[in-house]
Amino acid sequence: MSDHDHSHDQGFLRKYVFSIDHKVIGVQYAVTALVFLFFGFCLMMMMRWQLAYPGQSMPVLGELLPSLFGKEWAETNMGGGVMSPDLYNSLGAMHGTIMIFLGVVPLIVGGFGNYVMPLQIGAPDMSFPKLNMMSYWVYFMGGMIMLASFFAPGGAANSGWTSYAPLSVTATQGQTWWLVGMIFLITSSLLGSVNFIVTIFHLRAKGMTMFRMPFFVWAQLVTAFLLLLAFPPLEAAGALQLMDRVAGTSFFMPQGLVVSGVVQEYAGGGSPLLWQHLFWFLAHPEVYVLILPAFGIITEIIAANTRKPIWGYRTMVYSVVFLGFTSFIVWAHHMFITGMGTSISAFFATTTMIISIPSVILLTCLLITLYRGSIRFNTAMLFALSFLPMFAIGGLTGLPLGLPASDIALHDTYYIIGHFHYVVAPGTIFAAFAGVYFWFPKVTGRMMSETLGKLHWITSLIAINVVFMPMFFQGLAGISRRLYDQRLYSWGDAMQGWTVVSSWGAWALGLAQIFFILNFFLSIKFGRKASANPWDATTLEWSAPSPPPHGNFAKVPTVHREPYEYSVPGMSKDYFPQNVSEA
């Protein structure tokens, strides 16, 4: 952009709030996303109380929330400090929405992608700096709309994060807010993905060929394509649902629908299944949006901390591209029980089995990289190492869900919850933590505390398994994921003990995050000063100063070799940075 060359002494607003520097925007994304992640997690900790101790008054919050939001709110939502079923549904829907669209994706794509990717390819900034700023602020507005929806009449959206019609069409006003918020979030990720792709194609430093790009950049590139092409159909679906709710159309409303004994005033002729198809056409690629950048982060950390080149770098690149393509043709494995017909089910079961192959390749390459490496067990590496088995559990428990026969039994039980949380929570979120510990010195110029970091790691790892492992047993016992009080059913009552265990795990996990929060803020202020390359890593971001100045590199870097040249025989040092010419 012509007006990109603004001076360095700009006002506070221009520099930190409405900044067009990719690094500031990356930090804005990451911090906002971390706050949303914590907020979404708090919603879940409240739900866990209701699940573990149904009908008992919530400690502290049972009194605090009514006094905060007034008597009227308390009577409908929290009579006697017990959350109402409607509030429970709202919290569930908003937990999913916030964690995915406002937490994880903005953190690993908007945050890490924005900050690290241009540095890794040796670019001075993103291709469209103003657009970059806009995508952050559109995301921020979307987040505010989602938060405001809690105060809409009838509370926030309560039809699950999937907003299945016709339930969502007849739901309270919060659903309309949800749809409007989603349109903002989709627009934001659309602007972001265009920017990412153009930057990766156009702004690579001299010598940075595609196969010299760090794997993280490849992961971001494929992710950007998924966001670009998968999100618009959800925007279309959202627009149609908005019309159903606001203008009284009947795209998703079948003829003669009866809700609570009342015939609905819709012309009919719509198809509830249409919503599911449009939704999952986005939401399955979305699963890979959640996991691919995580793989990217983990790869960088494992390479730097095993002091070895990544085993099968090219294989990993081909796998991630193949994953990207295939993720567009597996969506209906979320819909086996809708009665689509056996031949369609067979098709999607087949593609689902196929897509597991590149995922396993990625994991295997990383596992083999560890073999005979001289591993440094710092906090970032510990999180990265625990990602591998945790993701493996999440991935392998997904296989029975990809086959119609077993899926029919497991669908909508706690087994599903266990499965995808293993992928996203101790998977992606652990990768995000690893990324924070790894790149924190680059962003702030200071190291994080290893002691607090390791405490954070071990407590989180134990607690998170206590939360999610019991869910597999509960799911196999047939307990539905939607229940407000599972003791109403005999088989649920028999498994109530596991629910209590899981809940205590969740609260312990909440407490474990105190180590992280303390570490994060204390290290900004008191952390040990970091050099430009504290991990002795090879990729370009470590050749810039910590923190990098506006414009990133003092001298435009030239790239001479592939990204992970560690322990090259005959070298004096055990790493050979990409920008250093032959010694």
Place this chain on the structure above:
Amino acid sequence: MSAGVLPYTVEPHPVTGLYSGKLGTWLFLASEVMLFGGLFSAYILLRVGAPEGTWPTHEEAHLSWKIGGFNTLLLIISSVTMVMAWANLKMNNFPKARMYLIVTVILASLFLTLKISLEYYPHWHDGLKPSTNVFFGLYYTLTALHGLHIFGGIVVMLYFIGPGAGLWKTNPEYYTNRIECTGLYWHFVDLVWIFLFPILYLMN
């Protein structure tokens, strides 16, 4: 590169052969294809799934191919004038380019005016609303979304006719590129209408 002018804002990248803005526009249009693709899929699915005899006949749809056809013609001409604007910038003739941009805006505004005054308003008045049946729901949603795109195009063109025109003096090549990108978008919006016209006006 702390001086900070990003490369490839004006000159094409040697590998992609495009300047950044044009690549960005093509990517944006790819996502637009998916957006309208989603809606067209919805149209197909709902129409195929409609019970026998519930899809409106040509008479029941109350959509005149004459008005629709005339609007199609307007948009096609506006695409031509859009190209003329860009071509004149390439030939360094700014006043003529500006005139063609103004004509494009007028044609686009005429399209919207006819759409609203001869179709939306009388239909609504006759009780043909989005809630009437699935066909009218689709008709209003698709054409309104397309209309929003037209409106967006008008805003962008007005910007380049008025406040944005100063760029021509400081960086004519950059200005020409922006008009080219606007043109790409405009042709796409046209193309969407070329698909909308038959499925809504002719195929009942």
